[in-house]
Amino acid sequence: MKVIAYDRFRPGVTMETITPLLGEEVANVWRLWKLGVVRENYARADEPGVVIVFEVASVDDARRYVSDFPLSKAGYLEWFYLPVQAPLPLESLMDPSVDVAEPYDRTTTR
Template identity: 40%
Template sequence: MKLLCLDVPQPGARLEKYAPHIRDEVRHAWKLYKSGAMRDIYFRQDRPGVSIIAEFASVEEAREALAQFPLAKVGLIDWEIIPLGPFVNWEILFAPAETGRVGGA
């Protein structure tokens, strides 16, 4: 299952509180990347933080793995996990023009 995972800073989280945990945070990210669970990671451009594209069997499995990030363990971040699916609206390109169907239904 493909997932978009967005970090969510918790109340009182400030960048200086992150500093003691950053090296271990990166190590955990590398472990997830090597395992194939984390496909991509990006710095957010709207605020400090990251977005991760991940592959897990379930949202629950992703939540367990993301909870192991050091910043999550010390309560500085949590995660929003959004399941993703295929964009089936490409089918409209191949449907007869008069049907006007969308959404793959």
């Protein structure tokens, strides 16, 4: 399951507040990225913060990973979670005459 998690600074927290922990925070996310737990990581464009796409079994798993982040442990961030899935059945959105039969992958191999 993919879970999109995004954060927001708690009131009174500034970039200066979090700067001492950023190296440790980034290293933690990088370790999870190498494990395949973090699939994507973005800086927010609307305000300071990040958006992380997790590949986990549940929202609770994403919460557990986030709770181990140094900035979360310090109480500097508020997190929000959005579990997402493919909008199935996709075929229902298509023209009924479109061939959606197996095999789905019709690439040729040499």
